[in-house]
Amino acid sequence: MTNRSWAERDLRVLWHPCTQMRDHEELPPIPIRRGEGVWLEDFGGKRYLDAISSWWVNLFGHANPRINAAITEQLGKLEHVILAGFTHEPIVTLSERLVALAPKGLARCFYASDGSSAVEIALKMSFHYWRNLGRTRTRFINLTNSYHGETLGALAVGDVGLYKQTYEPLLLKPITVKSPDCHHREAGETWEGYSTRAFAEMERALARHAHEACAVIVEPLVQCAGSMRMYDPVYLKLLRAACDKYEVHLIADEIATGLGRTGTMFACEQAAIAPDLLLLGKGLTGGYLPLSVCLATDEIYQAFYGDYVGLKAFLHSHSYTGNPLACAAALATLAIFRDDDVLKRNKALAAHMTRATARLADHPHVAEVRQTGMIVAIEMAQEKKSRTPYPWQERRGLAVYRHGLEHGALLRPLGDVIYFMPPYVIKPDEIDFLADVAWEGINQATRE
16 A cells, blocks of 8 residues: 555545645645554655644654554453443552642543543643532633633633633633743743743732632643643742732643643743642653543542532543543653653753754744743744744645655744654654754745
8 A cells, every 4th residue: 555545535434633634636635554663664664754743642753662562461451441430550550640740739640532622621620629619719810821721611721712712612711811921922032931920910810800710720831732832930939939929720731731741741840830720641651651640639629528418529431531541651651751851851952953953043034943841842933033923824834844844853843933843752863853844944945
């Protein structure tokens, strides 16, 4: 079978995610035959460097031998069992390890399959907590440009219009506060200074709405789907103190930013804070199987604990909650972190990413190159000094995507923002390759 024949079969029966399917008339989907490390290979033998970790999930490379072995071993023991009234070794061990790794105070794990579902759990859990305490609260505070998923509850507390606007009539109405996005800082202003100044609006919102707000939900340090916009840890430190002051939960959505992506195991660590609810997913299984988790404090857990007739239980479930195969993959992933000193190695890789992309900051049509840990974002602009964006209808980022595919790199821009978010097994020369492809692609995309 060829690439073309697989693509033709695909387009007769599939509806792809986050895609205008008509685009595939000119750019057919690429069938992938196999993967190894940071590389994907199609049916024609062409290879593509997976610069985006296949939607930010793959941490230690495709077909990782250790994760393969863990899943294979578990497959011979138990593939799945209902988690209501039953338990199993992989989920108990995984939960113990997550609690030990997580910021202090997070003591209970509630599982789902995908990131959006974990967000839904956190929203329901926070609302239900206040209800069990006899306090009526029904609203959530979010940030502009935030993204938390695409199920209705998760979409409601996000703020990226491209995903949200169509479904607005169906959604809860959050209290939206301006993001501390440091792309908007004044000339000469530090990230810390801008993030501190931006917090004043959040302080005012909490003072005004604490009586009706269940929680504040944020993506710590990086608003990933929101064009990889970034901010300083001081904002999280101020937010934790304010949530304590006004008695509002803090939900840290680390589905994309957790598990080493920002330079620490959890982004919250850089502010030395612990949220009330911590959400993990994506890379939790190393990119193998769907698994997400909402970690909660014991204080939240205890609000649901009591006699059945009290009707305080958290009656939320998913059929595949805590799947043993996914848990085995997650345990293997955490073992790699433990055994290979991954965070130390990532520090060196992140430094190389900084050096490799430095010249892009001087490109006449690059407004900013920004970085947090193993995430580098390159934002194109029509006019550099004013940071005036190109009209979105021109789809300049798509031109970079196409150039990348032609030259063996999977770069899937967010609008006109090109970013690297590679597996942690990438090598320095492979980072250099990506930087060269991005430079050439941006040159091509920004020609008038």
